[in-house]
Amino acid sequence: MFDINRYVFDKEHNCLDVAGEAMIFHCHHYVNYLQRSILDATYIDSRRFLIGSAADAVYHQLSNLCQELDVAQSKQMAESMYKTFGYGLIDLSDMTEEGITLRTYKSFFSKTWLMKFGRSDKPVDYYTTGYLAAAYAVIYQKQLSEIVAEQTACMSCGAEQNTHEIRCGEGNFATYPAKQVTLFKDVPKVSIGWEHEDTVTNAFLGAHATFVGNEEGLIPAFGVYLVRNQSDYINRLQFEFVRAMSEVAGEYGETLAAELLLESGHACGFFTYGGVMTSEEWNTVVKPLLKTKEDWIKGLASLVNTMGWGYHTAVELSKDRAVFRNYNDFEDLSYMRLYGESKYPIHWANSGGFTGLMQLVYNTDLVEGEVINTEEGFRQMRRAKAKYKTNMTKGIACGDDYLEVEISL
Amino acid sequence: MKDAKHIFSCAIANGEAKIVDRILVRVLPELIKSNQKLTSESILTSESIEVSDELYDYIRSVAQELTGLTCCEA
Structure with a gap:
């Protein structure tokens, strides 16, 4: 369904745009260190933006990708993009107008947190919670601000599988205003200066x-x-x-x-x-x-x-x-x-x-x-x-x- | 007041690269209450770091939690 090869690498600006979102690779060391640094500040309600940041970007992207698709196709698109990007596996077949209780055994965040830091005392896959909220919003035409999204079990905490609950209600994560278009700086570049x-x-x-x-x-x-x-x-x-x-x-x-x-x-x-x-x-x-x-x-x-x-x-x-x-x-x-x-x-x-x-x-x-x-x-x-x-x-x-x-x- | 220098020294000797910054982030609200603005650089260069007894205990407990060691005792 989702095919990364459909998107052309912009050689002039050295970037890749997928359905309106600039895409970049990171390794699990970076992502987990960043997230742990944020979670270290226990006096900040970071859960709101950890989920909200994912939901906002994914909502924007899936809205573009699912424009011409029906519900079943949109679910496939969301599952396929998630897998392609390396976040693990999700099955949205049980998602309805009321939401979803999603369980998965394959999660980039839960697996690699355990690898790097050992067991966590709180669920760590905020990204997937945000991703699921966005997919639900796009597929059933909801506002992100009227979705309750929560991870209730996490393999990084010792659970057998990850569980995420998504439903309608008073929104419990951050939402953001529309963002601006990308403004590239087209200036002469100093090259690497290497013959090869x-x-x-x-x-x-x-x-x-x-x-x-x-x-x-x-x-x-x-x-x-x-x-x-x-x-x-x-x-x-x-x-x-x-x-x-x-x-x-x-x-x-x-x-x-x-x-x-x-x-x-x-x-x-x-x-x-x-x-x-x-x-x-x-x-x-x-x-x-x-x-x-x-x-x-x-x-x-x-x-x-x-x-x-x-x-x-x-x-x-x-x-x-x-x-x-x-x-x-x-x-x-x-x-x-x-x-x-x-x-x-x-x-x-x-x-x-x-x-x-x-x-x-x-x-x-x-x-x-x-x-x-x-x-x-x-x-x-x-x-x-x-x-x-x-x-x-x-x-x-x-x-x-x-x-x-x-x-x- | 107590000198917390040895706690940070112990954490530096046994912890990860930015262990001091992680400790400071964790105890930040208490540092602000005490009007202390410690940095990893100031901790390295200071001969002593005088803090209240309560803040000392808090820094020590966080250091022990993050390093997994009890070497941060006085």
Whole structure:
């Protein structure tokens, strides 16, 4: 029913739009670290935006996809898209005008939370709760604000299966105003400046479409589990977290939140980029072209520019200091769609990712062939004496032409 | 008042990379009530971190919960 191959990768802006939603991959390390950071702030009612962010993005997307479909077809579309994106499996056949009690054994969030952190004391699959609320709203023409959505059992807590309850009532999650259209910054780009950039980029163009959910609705790749997120879903989590922390403690609260958001990106850079740079595909296509450590970073940028995260490049690059840019990065574009302008850079995931990449290439033995992208490897790397500092200097949401971040020892 | 420096030192020695920031996020409302704006950097550079007895106990319990260790005793 849902076919990712119908959607054309935008090579000019290095992004992928699916039915009105920009889509980006994240790994389970990033997603879970981000969610745990939010849940650590127990004094914030984060459940409302954890569900609401998913519901808003999915509602927008499914509304477009189901326009010409009847109820049965719409259910199939929602099930199929969920599986394709790597969130697990859902069966909507029991959904009626009254709602649904949905049970599933396959959940990206519940499975990978357990893998990374062990047992949770609360259900963790807020995304699926929001997804189901959105599907119900689209299929039975309800407003999100008149839906009650709750996860009542979770495998991460020891339950045999996940259970979600969706019904009509007084809405119990956040809803949001309509968002703005995407405003790309079409400015001249500083290229990666590497003779093999086109070779690598062209080799991996279209590869994103091979990352689709398997028979379990999961996407194991590069030693991690990937999910294809609606960019506005995952980024709204960051922005709403920072906003809530600001309400509690002003700039101090924002600073504490930002540290953990950067660390989420750092983990993503370490595990996912580490997985990519030790993969069979990398060893076959990219590694033969690499002579220096700088080549490793440029090779990775050439590859990830085909994944929908924007155009990554480095304007300065050495072991001691690097200046990275991302043209039309997913965080800034998302922020502008949802909130407009920002007073300060908000691209924590990108910047943490760049920092993780520097650590990987310059402060580990990855380049020498050692497999280090394990939890223990991450722990050891983060305890290394040489630590990179991250300085977010420019952002599109701040009015700049691109994202820029300085990474230095 | 008690010195909470050793709790953070213990957590840093045994916990994950950003353990101090996680502890601070967890205890944030109590820090604000006490007019304390601790950061991971200020904790690293301070010789001592004087906090009320109640806040000390709270920081210690959160540190123990997040690290899974009881090494954060005085």
